[in-house]
Amino acid sequence: MTTDLDNSSAVNESTVSGEASISSPGNQTAGPSEKPAKRKRNLAGMPDPDAEVIALSPTTLMATNRFVCEICSKGFQRDQNLQLHRRGHNLPWKLKQRTSKEIRKRVYVCPEPSCVHHDPSRALGDLTGIKKHFCRKHGEKKWKCDQCSKKYAVQSDYKAHLKICGTREYKCDCGTLFSRRDSFITHRAFCDALAVETAKSQPEDESPKKDQQPKPQSVESTPQSTSTASPPPPPPPTITTTATIAPPVTSSVLCIVKSPDLPEISNSNQDSRPVLDNSPPVMAAVTGSCTVSCTSTNTGSTSSSVFASLFASSKILQPPPQQQQQQQQQQPQIQQQTIGFKDLIRSMNVNQSTQPPDLTLPSSSQEPISLCLSTNQGSSIFRTAGPELRQYAPPPQPTMSATALLQKAAQMGASASGASLLRGYGLDGGRLDDGDGGGATIGLGLGVGYDGRSGLEELMMGNPSVYGPKHTTLDFLGLGMAAGGGTTNGLSALMTSIGGSLDVTRAVSSFGRGGGGGSEFGGKDMGKQ
Amino acid sequence: MERTHLSPFTNNQTTSKGQSIQTYTDTGGGETCPDDDKWASRLLRECAQALSEKDSGKINHLLWMLNELSSPYGDCHQKLAYYFLQALFCKATESGQRCYKTLVSVADKSHCFDSARKLILKFQEVSPWTTFGHVASNGAILEAFDGETKLHIIDISNTLCTQWPTLLEALATRSDETPSLKLTVVVTASLVSSVMKEITQRMDKFARLMGVPFEIKVINGSNRPLGDLTKEELGVHEDEVIAVNCIGALKRVEVEERGDVIRLFSSLKPRVVTIVEEEADFTSSRGDFVKCFEDCLRYYTLYFEMLEESFTPTSNERLMLERECSRSIIRVISCDDKENIGSGDCERREKGNQWCERLKEIFAPVGFSDDVVDDVKALLRRYRSGWSLVHDQTNSNKDSGIYLAWKEEPVVWASAWKP
Numbered sequence: 013m014t015t016d017l018d019n020s021s022a023v024n025e026s027t028v029s030g031e032a033s034i035s036s037p038g039n040q041t042a043g044p045s046e047k048p049a050k051r052k053r054n055l056a057g058m059p060d061p062d063a064e065v066i067a068l069s070p071t072t073l074m075a076t077n078r079f080v081c082e083i084c085s086k087g088f089q090r091d092q093n094l095q096l097h098r099r100g101h102n103l104p105w106k107l108k109q110r111t112s113k114e115i116r117k118r119v120y121v122c123p124e125p126s127c128v129h130h131d132p133s134r135a136l137g138d139l140t141g142i143k144k145h146f147c148r149k150h151g152e153k154k155w156k157c158d159q160c161s162k163k164y165a166v167q168s169d170y171k172a173h174l175k176i177c178g179t180r181e182y183k184c185d186c187g188t189l190f191s192r193r194d195s196f197i198t199h200r201a202f203c204d205a206l207a208v209e210t211a212k213s214q215p216e217d218e219s220p221k222k223d224q225q226p227k228p229q230s231v232e233s234t235p236q237s238t239s240t241a242s243p244p245p246p247p248p249p250t251i252t253t254t255a256t257i258a259p260p261v262t263s264s265v266l267c268i269v270k271s272p273d274l275p276e277i278s279n280s281n282q283d284s285r286p287v288l289d290n291s292p293p294v295m296a297a298v299t300g301s302c303t304v305s306c307t308s309t310n311t312g313s314t315s316s317s318v319f320a321s322l323f324a325s326s327k328i329l330q331p332p333p334q335q336q337q338q339q340q341q342q343q344p345q346i347q348q349q350t351i352g353f354k355d356l357i358r359s360m361n362v363n364q365s366t367q368p369p370d371l372t373l374p375s376s377s378q379e380p381i382s383l384c385l386s387t388n389q390g391s392s393i394f395r396t397a398g399p400e401l402r403q404y405a406p407p408p409q410p411t412m413s414a415t416a417l418l419q420k421a422a423q424m425g426a427s428a429s430g431a432s433l434l435r436g437y438g439l440d441g442g443r444l445d446d447g448d449g450g451g452a453t454i455g456l457g458l459g460v461g462y463d464g465r466s467g468l469e470e471l472m473m474g475n476p477s478v479y480g481p482k483h484t485t486l487d488f489l490g491l492g493m494a495a496g497g498g499t500t501n502g503l504s505a506l507m508t509s510i511g512g513s514l515d516v517t518r519a520v521s522s523f524g525r526g527g528g529g530g531s532e533f534g535g536k537d538m539g540k541q
Numbered sequence: 542m543e544r545t546h547l548s549p550f551t552n553n554q555t556t557s558k559g560q561s562i563q564t565y566t567d568t569g570g571g572e573t574c575p576d577d578d579k580w581a582s583r584l585l586r587e588c589a590q591a592l593s594e595k596d597s598g599k600i601n602h603l604l605w606m607l608n609e610l611s612s613p614y615g616d617c618h619q620k621l622a623y624y625f626l627q628a629l630f631c632k633a634t635e636s637g638q639r640c641y642k643t644l645v646s647v648a649d650k651s652h653c654f655d656s657a658r659k660l661i662l663k664f665q666e667v668s669p670w671t672t673f674g675h676v677a678s679n680g681a682i683l684e685a686f687d688g689e690t691k692l693h694i695i696d697i698s699n700t701l702c703t704q705w706p707t708l709l710e711a712l713a714t715r716s717d718e719t720p721s722l723k724l725t726v727v728v729t730a731s732l733v734s735s736v737m738k739e740i741t742q743r744m745d746k747f748a749r750l751m752g753v754p755f756e757i758k759v760i761n762g763s764n765r766p767l768g769d770l771t772k773e774e775l776g777v778h779e780d781e782v783i784a785v786n787c788i789g790a791l792k793r794v795e796v797e798e799r800g801d802v803i804r805l806f807s808s809l810k811p812r813v814v815t816i817v818e819e820e821a822d823f824t825s826s827r828g829d830f831v832k833c834f835e836d837c838l839r840y841y842t843l844y845f846e847m848l849e850e851s852f853t854p855t856s857n858e859r860l861m862l863e864r865e866c867s868r869s870i871i872r873v874i875s876c877d878d879k880e881n882i883g884s885g886d887c888e889r890r891e892k893g894n895q896w897c898e899r900l901k902e903i904f905a906p907v908g909f910s911d912d913v914v915d916d917v918k919a920l921l922r923r924y925r926s927g928w929s930l931v932h933d934q935t936n937s938n939k940d941s942g943i944y945l946a947w948k949e950e951p952v953v954w955a956s957a958w959k960p
Contacts (some may be wrong), residue, residue: 041614126717149716157911161919163912194676194707194924201706201747202658 063117065132068121073146124150144168160193580610581618582838585625589834592633600633605932613863617849621842624867628874632830637875644868645732645886652732654739656861661701667851669924673945674788674817674955675704677921680913681957682784683711685813686720691895693723693781695809697767698788699733702726702740706747713751721754725775730791731763763886767794768801772809783811789818792890796824799899807903807960814904814958816876820951822874823891824912830874837873841866847947850927893954897941904958908940917943950953 072078073417077087079094083101088094098105119135128134129145136142144166155162155170159177164170182191182196185205190196588603631637638874663671673680686692692712698704705724713719724744726900728734737759748755760774767790775904794802806814821840826832844866852859872888891899897906909917914930921928931946942956 156915157919159919159922161916194672194920197710198703198706199662201709202662202703202743343726 045340063119063135063137065121065135066118068123068142069119070150073123073143074151122146122150162193562694572708573643573688581607581622581625582608583841585622585629585838586831586835588626588629589831592629604633604776613860617935619841620863621838621845624863624870625838625840625874627805627867629871631871631875637871638877639869641868641876644864644871648864648868649732649735652735654736657701657736658739660858660861661703663852663856664862665703666848667735667924668824669921669928669945670847670953671700671703671788673917673953675700676917677909677913677943677955678786678788678815678817678957679704679708679711680916681813681815681907681909682786683708684910684913685784685907685959687955688717689779689782690718690720691723691783692720693725693777694784694786695725695727695775695777695811696730696786696788697762697790698786699730699790701733701736701789702744704786704788705744709748709751709753709755712753719753721756721906722748723756723758723776723781724942725758725760727760727762727767727775727790729762729767729790730940731761734759734761734763765896766798766801768798768805770805775809783809785811785814785817786808787814791816791896792818795887795890796827800902803899803903810960812959814900815956816896816900816942816958817953817955818893818896819890820892820954822830822892822895824889824891824895827889834874837870841870843947843950843952847952850925870918893942893944893951893956897956900956900958904941904960905942906940907957907959909943909955909957921945 077089079085079088079091081088081094081097081101083103086097088097092107095105095107117137119132120138120139120143121132121135122129122142124130124146127149129136129142136145148169151165153165155164155167156162156175157164157170157177159174162173162177164457181191182193183189184196184199184203186203188199188203190199361522582617584603584607587660588600588607591599591603607626607629609620610619611626613621613623614620628637628639631640637766661671664670682694696702696704702724709722712722726737726754728737739760741757744757745755748757749802758776760770762770787806791799794954819840822836823833845863848859848862869888872886901904917930921930927948929946929949931944931949931951933941933944942954944951945953945955
């Protein structure tokens with residue numbers, strides 16, 4: 013039990029360090045890191061109250077080498093050094109005698125009145141320190157890196173930068189690497205990793221969307237998504253993990269999970285036995301954390317997210333007790349969520365008798381894989397949202413290629429009686445309708461927009477052209493003839509006939525008639541060529 | 542990448558291209574075999590010429606030929622042929638407006654935050670096309686804002702705020718007190734306005750992370766003339782220091798209204814106005830179809846070549862950018878200007894010099910400081926070779942902006958102005 017608690021705290025720590033690394037991958041400079049972390053650093057400059065406070069003017073402070081050798085013009089920062097140097101020229105030299113008194117400690121204040129270190133109470137203990145401070149904070153940044161154009165006021169900072177410039181990579185929590193600082197910064201602002209992070213502290217906020225590329229499995233379980241932030245091997249992701257993930261998300265849910273029920277959960281954990289029926293609070297906690305996890309890792313596009321979270325929540329709701337058990341067995345498999353879930357659900361089947369009945373989804377327990385897939389491909393099933401899924405996400409199940417989708421869309425379009433293709437494309441100026449009944453049309457429009465060859469061929473000819481580029485010949489043959497006939501009637505006939513039907517050949521033949529017969533550009537001839 | 546299913550198309554196209562070139566030289570009689578690289582622009586030019594001469598036989602022939610050779614998935618010449626053919630076809634059939642609306646609604650349908658974000662970030666990663674203007678403008682804005690504590694940027698652009706994270710970071714690390722920033726984004730493309738909610742949330746969070754007091758407001762400026770914006774709407778207050786940042790926004794204003802918009806900027810009493818526009822002139826030649834076509838073809842040839850060298854051949858992002866172009870091309874070539882009053886998608890670009898003439902009536906140019914120029918140069922070094930920064934040779938005034946050049950051709954112009 014104690015180990016479990018330790019684990020949970022370990023998780024917490026790693027989460028925290030994860031957070032820290034989020035804000036601090038900025039680099040050599042203050043960067044994005046310093047501002048947010050501005051809370052109580054060790055305040056520099058808390059000098060001995062007895063020390064002698066020295067206030068130098070900016071010029072004096074900046075005057076490097078104000079003690080100059082009259083022989084060789086070499087400058088020194090301190091008189092002592094010059095004196096030692098003069099000795100080399102065989103000139104008279106004189107080191108200051110130490111005063112008999114015990115040397116009094118000196119501290120230096122910054123000459124800039126608005127600076128915190130201008131106040132003697134925050135004076136810095138050495139001259140070099142105050143000099144660098146003054147340069148960095150109030151001086152001109154005259155050292156500029158040619159490579160990245162970063163500027164420094166202190167030469168040594170600049171030199172240190174030169175050594176590492178370009179060698180450093182910036183890594184976002186989403187896993188993307190950047191060699192350039194500015195693109196890293198821009199990415200940070202737009203990346204979901206940041207959105208998720210902030211969502212945790214502000215649960216009332218919107219549900220951040222995840223890029224499709226990061227593993228889709230993050231939908232299924234929050235613990236994993238966090239553990240990716242903290243590279244060290246995650247401790248046994250028992251249900252306590254789920255609970256500890258919830259904390260950043262806030263709220264009373266978390267409290268329930270954390271304090272009184274933890275032992276129970278751990279118990280169940282060790283027993284590998286579902287304890288749901290005799291510990292309602294746990295159930296509540298689990299439900300709570302599940303819902304939270306859904307909102308914070310909501311994947312996919314707006315409209316599909318509803319379904320995604322439905323599935324996600326139902327999935328998580330079902331297996332909690334098994335989850336512990338299963339994950340204990342299969343820790344390395346965490347990433348393989350599909351497998352994991354299959355097992356989860358299988359194990360759930362085994363334990364079904366102990367499950368509260370309302371938690372089961374019969375079909376899904378029969379076909380676990382399809383359950384998982386339905387989340388991954390939520391929007392292709394419900395098809396209200398976006399073709400962007402098809403377009404961007406490396407399709408989890410590449411069984412349906414873009415072409416196939418398009419084909420299907422075309423079939424749907426064709427079978428929808430009286431559906432005008434042109435209307436489907438919005439040619440009549442109306443917007444494509446999201447609404448009911450328009451499914452076929454929408455599918456068609458989307459398919460063409462992204463996966464098909466949008467543009468002339470589809471617009472003018474209808475989808476069949478997509479499958480045989482050669483057919484385009486016919487199209488332009490038709491066009492050519494129509495135009496050749498010297499009328500635009502043929503063209504409008506083209507539009508009309510295509511609007512009315514998807515039958516290309518009919519359209520073309522109507523062209524032939526409209527255009528007044530084949531010229532030397534007859535379709536067949538060209539086709540043969 | 543994936544999308545291997547495309548390869549059959551490409552193969553088909555190449556074979557048909559070979560065949561058809563053969564055909565062309567056969568029928569072309571005495572003409573020499575077209576330079577392999579230039580076939581597209583050559584055919585397209587001839588076709589545009591034939592269109593202006595209303596030589597229907599030639600038009601048919603060339604349209605047919607182009608249709609045989611072109612492909613939206615081929616090399617960049619095939620792509621150019623494809624999209625310009627589409628525009629020529631629309632021109633010939635006077636269906637430009639309809640086709641444009643269709644393409645817009647298709648794009649609109651598939652547009653969402655994720656795709657828009659991915660597209661713009663990827664583009665910025667592989668090409669300085671947009672980041673050039675961002676770095677130059679941010680440099681000028683930061684210098685103009687130096688020492689000020691209450692900042693207000695009026696950002697008229699469709700760049701999804703990708704310009705601002707680095708500026709926020711620069712403000713956060715400013716040596717004096719961190720100022721507060723108010724960002725008023727005027728979105729002029731309807732496509733972009735739909736994703737701005739997501740964007741503002743992210744900007745808010747990022748500013749919080751940076752520790753910069755921040756406020757963001759989005760004004761939908763599509764479907765209305767930009768010149769109608771008022772001071773009140775923009776939330777301009779007396780105690781703020783204003784910067785107006787205009788990225789590719791002026792070209793979307795109807796040619797006749799551009800003066801009004803510039804006067805509006807001036808009425809806001811900005812500390813600095815930054816203007817970035819792509820270097821093309823589709824305005825002075827708008828009465829001359831062939832000339833305008835040539836200008837358009839020249840510009841998009843550069844752009845498509847740039848895309849080809851920047852992206853992988855099967856990149857989705859590249860395809861989306863090309864489709865964006867296809868809409869602009871149709872707008873320029875096949876649509877009547879009269880038809881797009883107030884819709885905010887004018888494509889009558891002007892070149893840096895032309896913008897300078899307009900801007901100089903009201904503003905004085907501010908040269909970019911050496912530091913900013915260095916920043917831009919450092920930026921360009923991080924991309925592939927081929928990019929450079931050039932100053933306008935013809936303009937005696939050194940302050941009239943800087944150009945991003947792709948293979949020695951100026952392609953984007955950035956400038957800064959003050960009242």
